[in-house]
Amino acid sequence: xxxxxxxxxGGMDSAVSAAIAKKQGYGIYALxxxxxxxxxxxxxxxxxxxxxxxxxxxKKIKIDLRQIGCSALTADIPVPVGKDAAGIKxxxxxxxxYVPARNTIFLxxxxxxxxxxxxxxxxxxxxCVDYSGYPDCRPEYFKRFQDMxxxxxxxxxxxxxxxxxxxxxxxxxxxxxxxxxxxxxxxxHTWSCYQGGTKACGECESCVLRLNGFKEAGVMDxxxxx
Amino acid sequence: xxxxxxxxxGGMDSAVSAAIAKKQGYGIYALxxxxxxxxxxxxxxxxxxxxxxxxxxxKKIKIDLRQIGCSALTADIPVPVGKDAAGIKxxxxxxxxYVPARNTIFLxxxxxxxxxxxxxxxxxxxxCVDYSGYPDCRPEYFKRFQDMxxxxxxxxxxxxxxxxxxxxxxxxxxxxxxxxxxxxxxxxHTWSCYQGGTKACGECESCVLRLNGFKEAGVMDxxxxx
Numbered sequence: 313x314x315x316x317x318x319x320x321x322g323g324m325d326s327a328v329s330a331a332i333a334k335k336q337g338y339g340i341y342a343l344x345x346x347x348x349x350x351x352x353x354x355x356x357x358x359x360x361x362x363x364x365x366x367x368x369x370x371k372k373i374k375i376d377l378r379q380i381g382c383s384a385l386t387a388d389i390p391v392p393v394g395k396d397a398a399g400i401k402x403x404x405x406x407x408x409x410y411v412p413a414r415n416t417i418f419l420x421x422x423x424x425x426x427x428x429x430x431x432x433x434x435x436x437x438x439x440c441v442d443y444s445g446y447p448d449c450r451p452e453y454f455k456r457f458q459d460m461x462x463x464x465x466x467x468x469x470x471x472x473x474x475x476x477x478x479x480x481x482x483x484x485x486x487x488x489x490x491x492x493x494x495x496x497x498x499x500x501h502t503w504s505c506y507q508g509g510t511k512a513c514g515e516c517e518s519c520v521l522r523l524n525g526f527k528e529a530g531v532m533d534x535x536x537x538x
Numbered sequence: 539x540x541x542x543x544x545x546x547x548g549g550m551d552s553a554v555s556a557a558i559a560k561k562q563g564y565g566i567y568a569l570x571x572x573x574x575x576x577x578x579x580x581x582x583x584x585x586x587x588x589x590x591x592x593x594x595x596x597k598k599i600k601i602d603l604r605q606i607g608c609s610a611l612t613a614d615i616p617v618p619v620g621k622d623a624a625g626i627k628x629x630x631x632x633x634x635x636y637v638p639a640r641n642t643i644f645l646x647x648x649x650x651x652x653x654x655x656x657x658x659x660x661x662x663x664x665x666c667v668d669y670s671g672y673p674d675c676r677p678e679y680f681k682r683f684q685d686m687x688x689x690x691x692x693x694x695x696x697x698x699x700x701x702x703x704x705x706x707x708x709x710x711x712x713x714x715x716x717x718x719x720x721x722x723x724x725x726x727h728t729w730s731c732y733q734g735g736t737k738a739c740g741e742c743e744s745c746v747l748r749l750n751g752f753k754e755a756g757v758m759d760x761x762x763x764x
Contacts, residue, residue, distance in 0.1 A: 380650045382654035413691055416650075416690050417643070417647060420643040421606075424638040425638075428606045428607060428608035447695045448689075448690050456688070459682045463674075463682050464682075465639055466673055468673065
């Protein structure tokens with residue numbers, strides 16, 4: 313059975329992306345990164361999604377991006393909510409929740425893991441439609457990562473590519489919700505809120521995007537909001 | 539003062555590379571990665587080299603590549619020595635000391651760190667002349683990493699490039715020794731041996747390359763060998 317490494321953050325995007333990998337016939341090697349983000353809720357969600365996918369393995373890697381900081385998710389910088397979040401979005405500025413080089417670091421680990429287990433693809437749930445302006449979520453970025461990956465490993469030198477797959481990159485949040493429903497993704501076990509807490513805040517940019525996505529798709533978001 | 543992130547492994551190549559950065563007028567932000575390698579000696583060497591360079595900061599990041607394994611440096615796979623090492627070299631095969639995606643992971647952290655401190659360059663002491671056939675030590679690999687980095691960060695989106703510098707990539711080991719002597723690099727505080735121990739083994743590929751380099755340069759290697 314062909315193998316794919318699937319980055320699973322615990323969020324809905326990576327869950328849908330990984331469900332697509334499974335649908336496309338890959339055995340799933342899930343990879344979750346505990347990078348010192350504000351809360352651990354998303355990691356327990358990742359565990360549940362990996363179980364749902366029947367993952368062959370679920371690798372959890374602990375790194376500490378708080379040592380580098382410089383983001384609202386990894387340093388003492390407030391997460392914008394409500395009007396502040398909307399204002400940043402309207403300004404088209406990259407918001408403070410951007411974490412320096414995060415996707416590059418995650419994909420690098422995924423590349424190492426893919427090479428170690430002999431996987432031929434890496435799935436990442438990035439999307440660039442309803443997104444937050446992060447530079448490392450754009451198709452042009454992933455194209456360059458692929459080019460680099462084609463030169464980076466022993467496997468690729470031997471002529472076997474490791475493909476970087478971004479199956480939901482062109483979908484908006486409503487499209488991601490619909491695709492997830494089609495694949496029976498248990499959205500109740502996904503978490504998108506940037507804040508800690510037992511209920512999602514409903515006000516940070518990530519919550520707002522998610523809620524709009526469910527609304528547009530015409531279904532209820534099964535998670536609890538404060 | 540312009541800033542450079544310098545990857546410092548504790549080995550002679552990264553020490554010389556960082557000394558070149560200093561000579562070129564950069565303030566040094568040293569970055570060492572404890573990745574679960576066989577011994578910690580090289581990390582204490584990195585500390586001494588950072589001190590010699592007058593580094594503004596020396597960031598030590600701990601990650602665990604043993605979780606991924608698949609290398610003689612991060613798993614229970616023997617490091618080839620003597621005839622075995624020579625045989626692998628002659629065969630032009632990539633040796634078992636290759637660590638999957640190691641330079642990609644290291645450079646990704648360096649990219650995050652460079653963005654966080656506002657550095658405009660990253661120095662890495664890779665060289666492709668007397669090297670071990672690692673795919674991620676080749677100029678064509680670094681070129682692609684640069685292309686990717688130009689799309690990866692907030693800083694690059696704003697038009698400020700972070701340059702990936704490989705100043706010793708075209709030097710052989712003897713050339714690296716000579717360049718280091720010219721810049722007063724304290725080679726006694728560098729460590730190249732793949733094996734643990736208080737003295738270098740003198741037999742692994744890394745020791746053999748180093749010893750040949752000093753021999754060809756016509757100077758004594760100041761470290762102790764078993």
